[in-house]
Ligand SMILES: Nc1ncnc2c1ncn2[C@@H]1O[C@H](COP(=O)(O)OP(=O)(O)OP(=O)(O)O)[C@@H](O)[C@H]1O
């Protein structure tokens with residue numbers, strides 16, 4: 001057996017009275033893909049932040065190629081060849097891909113010619129079959145492309161150990177397949193990869209070994225070939241049984257809550273992203289949107305939420321024409337929005353839980369009077385949400401940016417649902433959630449619709465849509481290819497519509 005390239009021994013990391021990691025042992029071998037699994041808040045990201053020198057552990061040791069090292073800074077880890085793609089990307093949107101990669105280099109202060117930088121990066125990305133355009137500005141890229149930039153950034157810097165925090169959560173199924181091919185090529189060339197994921201099947205298919213964390217401790221560790229869904233589920237959540245939430249056949253009211261007529265919307269590049277789309281959602285109905293990400297879903301949901309201008313067409317909510325009205329008017333008319341990117345669109349990372357909770361509703365009589373916030377009432381409400389949604393946090397006055405990814409998502413969902421929406425627009429609401437939290441959120445969406453809320457559910461997981469939606473609209477290339485009743489829909493038809501085939 002080869003010697004491990006990294007050994008973490010008895011790592012303990014506390015934040016105040018939260019123990020994020022407790023006596024964790026983890027070894028990583030050259031040439032392996034090692035997956036980390038565990039509930040939201042189990043300590044996965046923290047453990048990797050310890051390995052990359054972002055956090056100093058309270059106790060425990062790290063060995064690199066058999067020698068004990070003390071990681072004093074992220075720079076030291078990077079110099080040693082340990083690179084990480086974080087759960088929330090760390091790119092600078094106005095800069096180009098090449099500029100972002102070079103900023104990460106130790107000698108980035110030297111003046112470089114644009115063309116040389118771009119050629120160097122294009123060569124590096126070609127070597128690993130990573131398709132990126134070095135001259136593109138990062139803000140124009142899809143999340144999948146941004147992730148490839150993050151990977152190129154590490155490879156160009158010479159990383160031997162790559163850590164990816166929930167890399168597939170934001171990718172399309174096809175992109176995830178491509179990403180795993182890239183990771184396998186890197187492992188085959190002797191590098192080591194750690195990936196964090198909530199997707200058990202994906203982990204079983206693509207990893208060599210799997211370690212499950214639970215409440216900050218190692219619960220189980222195994223060869224991927226010995227893993228089964230049952231064993232992993234047990235390690236992640238214990239003996240609790242999971243019953244997927246399924247929408248019973250259900251009669252929605254005749255009244256349309258949302259009506260979209262001939263809507264066209266442009267994307268950030270100024271190209272038509274939503275093309276003449278029409279549909280309506282009734283009170284109490286869950287309307288699913290299927291499609292490969294990047295086919296207009298983002299622009300459609302943002303237009304409905306009032307965040308993006310409609311080029312053409314009309315958006316009506318409960319009879320009110322909101323097409324040209326402000327975001328505030330959308331909120332006041334009962335439109336709630338769970339955006340696909342929680343930290344840049346949904347929450348303010350530097351503000352605490354209470355502050356994030358009232359971002360949209362601070363004007364409510366319950367929360368303020370004559371412009372003065374009622375702190376006690378706000379805190380009480382926030383505490384209620386924490387309890388109801390089982391949100392793990394160091395406290396309601398700690399910044400949201402320090403919460404684990406899944407717990408941020410739960411907080412965002414709590415805020416949007418508790419605004420008493422008539423229309424809830426939910427983009428990938430369970431992205432990054434563990435199986436327990438996924439089940440809980442699905443239950444809440446069903447309850448909401450039973451109260452009469454119209455729900456627009458955007459998802460890439462067909463299973464989720466078949467479980468939850470009354471009707472499914474399929475988007476491809478900005479077009480609404482068809483709208484099907486769930487009873488009349490099947491995986492094959494939806495798959496074909498998603499790839500642009502007409503019915
Ligand atoms: N900088 C910090 N300050 C305070 N508490 C923190 C900090 N970072 C993490 N925590 C807490 O440590 C625990 C573990 O968090 P961590 O982010 O490691 O979880 P995770 O396993 O990555 O979860 P997820 O799947 O939701 O991303 C959580 O309770 C979190 O609130």
Ligand SMILES: [Mg+2]
Nearest residue numbers: 045087404405
């Ligand atoms: Mg995490």
